[in-house]
Amino acid sequence: MIPPVPSRHRNAVATRQAILASARKHFARENYENVGLREIAGDAGVDPALVSRYFGSKEALFRETLRDDDEKDIMDGATRETLAQHFADLFLEKDDAPPGERDIHIERILILLHSIGSPKAGQIIRDAVQADILDPVSQELVGQDTEMRAAMALAVLMGMGIMHNMLSIDTLECTPEEDARFEKRLTRIFAAALEPMDD
Amino acid sequence: MIPPVPSRHRNAVATRQAILASARKHFARENYENVGLREIAGDAGVDPALVSRYFGSKEALFRETLRDDDEKDIMDGATRETLAQHFADLFLEKDDAPPGERDIHIERILILLHSIGSPKAGQIIRDAVQADILDPVSQELVGQDTEMRAAMALAVLMGMGIMHNMLSIDTLECTPEEDARFEKRLTRIFAAALEPMDD
DNA sequence: GGAACTTGTCAACGAGTGATGACATATGTC
DNA sequence: GACATATGTCATCACTCGTTGACAAGTTCC
Numbered sequence: 001m002i003p004p005v006p007s008r009h010r011n012a013v014a015t016r017q018a019i020l021a022s023a024r025k026h027f028a029r030e031n032y033e034n035v036g037l038r039e040i041a042g043d044a045g046v047d048p049a050l051v052s053r054y055f056g057s058k059e060a061l062f063r064e065t066l067r068d069d070d071e072k073d074i075m076d077g078a079t080r081e082t083l084a085q086h087f088a089d090l091f092l093e094k095d096d097a098p099p100g101e102r103d104i105h106i107e108r109i110l111i112l113l114h115s116i117g118s119p120k121a122g123q124i125i126r127d128a129v130q131a132d133i134l135d136p137v138s139q140e141l142v143g144q145d146t147e148m149r150a151a152m153a154l155a156v157l158m159g160m161g162i163m164h165n166m167l168s169i170d171t172l173e174c175t176p177e178e179d180a181r182f183e184k185r186l187t188r189i190f191a192a193a194l195e196p197m198d199d
Numbered sequence: 200m201i202p203p204v205p206s207r208h209r210n211a212v213a214t215r216q217a218i219l220a221s222a223r224k225h226f227a228r229e230n231y232e233n234v235g236l237r238e239i240a241g242d243a244g245v246d247p248a249l250v251s252r253y254f255g256s257k258e259a260l261f262r263e264t265l266r267d268d269d270e271k272d273i274m275d276g277a278t279r280e281t282l283a284q285h286f287a288d289l290f291l292e293k294d295d296a297p298p299g300e301r302d303i304h305i306e307r308i309l310i311l312l313h314s315i316g317s318p319k320a321g322q323i324i325r326d327a328v329q330a331d332i333l334d335p336v337s338q339e340l341v342g343q344d345t346e347m348r349a350a351m352a353l354a355v356l357m358g359m360g361i362m363h364n365m366l367s368i369d370t371l372e373c374t375p376e377e378d379a380r381f382e383k384r385l386t387r388i389f390a391a392a393l394e395p396m397d398d
Numbered sequence: 399g400g401a402a403c404t405t406g407t408c409a410a411c412g413a414g415t416g417a418t419g420a421c422a423t424a425t426g427t428c
Numbered sequence: 429g430a431c432a433t434a435t436g437t438c439a440t441c442a443c444t445c446g447t448t449g450a451c452a453a454g455t456t457c458c
Binding site: 030031033034113114115116117118119122125126129130134144145148149151152154155156157158159160162163166167168169178181182184185186188189191192193197 | 229230232233312313314315316317318321324325328329333343344347348350351353354355356357358359361362365366367368377380381383384385387388390391392396
């Protein structure tokens with residue numbers, strides 16, 4: 001009988017992070033309801049009971065998944081002139097952040113999108129959207145209807161994300177010319193959502 | 200012992216329709232996973248076993264829920280000039296269809312939106328979106344990138360629907376002036392998505 | 399070395415799900 | 429009226445889920 005050598009030394013914070021990372025990965029791919037705690041634990045190489053122990057409940061784990069501690073502001077690097085282009089780049093993943101940080105950013109949006117429509121996740125998502133996206137964006141805008149314009153830009157961003165990542169409806173990635181026209185059109189849409197009315 | 204008078208005479212097609220109507224109602228309010236067959240049956244005043252019997256499976260029932268038999272085309276009543284306004288009206292529910300038919304239309308979109316992100320409902324939704332929205336719209340467009348433009352308009356429509364109906368983020372319903380500005384901006388966004396590039 | 403605490407393991411609970419098959423009752427046909 | 433079929437009822441299956449508590453094993457401190 002081989003005494004099973006503990007493959008990983010006991011480390012509370014490490015397992016907690018492993019669980020959280022696994023949860024982020026799975027919630028970014030599937031529904032709140034379709035992600036099981038056993039699935040998360042298995043992928044993290046951890047006993048399922050630890051998930052409940054470390055986070056209290058699945059709902060609390062999901063909330064933790066959406067928390068941004070020191071993540072960079074969604075409006076970082078955008079000036080008033082480049083606002084529409086900034087949002088287009090956001091969707092086109094032409095982010096100038098380091099790749100690791102960018103992936104986290106994308107993962108977070110995917111989590112948001114996948115579990116919209118789940119009543120248990122609804123309020124959590126609502127709060128995160130308001131605090132991390134709507135408030136920062138509308139605060140950056142000037143002129144009339146700042147909240148309305150921020151909400152409309154977010155609506156476009158979410159709709160495009162759903163089309164691309166969840167419905168897998170891609171009108172992109174064809175010829176480079178089409179790609180360029182897509183980007184131009186996308187920028188125009190964001191401009192229509194964000195820019196102050198000129199008349 | 201009162202012999203329980205059958206409140207409703209046995210009628211296969213009537214119960215089938217009752218189940219379908221109840222399913223539509225519930226799927227328009229919650230996730231695919233969060234709607235139970237017992238819930239649907241209970242609301243239809245029907246035994247839960249009948250749901251499986253009449254529709255085979257929950258998945259098949261959901262698919263049936265999204266079928267449009269004789270529903271009017273999403274592009275009905277739109278000319279090339281009023282295209283953007285037509286889409287804005289679609290979201291603003293200023294539909295000129297009879298109220299019953301309009302509710303069905305709205306209900307169908309809500310079903311689509313709520314169960315995006317559910318893997319079991321994913322393919323069904325994808326097919327319905329393609330056949331009932333993308334194809335008719337892109338077929339109506341002229342010029343370059345018709346599919347791309349249709350997809351972008353749908354993205355805007357879905358994003359706005361999510362904001363309004365699921366995240367309950369309303370920048371609307373304030374003053375009439377704001378309302379008018381919102382409609383104007385929304386029309387501009389749809390125009391940016393739908394109109395051919397002029398340069 | 400032994401006590402006190404932390405971290406991990408295991409088995410099980412109660413609740414809920416979709417689905418199925420046996421049975422009961424109504425309806426239609428001859 | 430008697431049979432065959434259509435429709436509805438009931439109990440239950442097999443399964444998955446989140447969560448919990450008892451216990452084992454490692455770690456730290458005295």
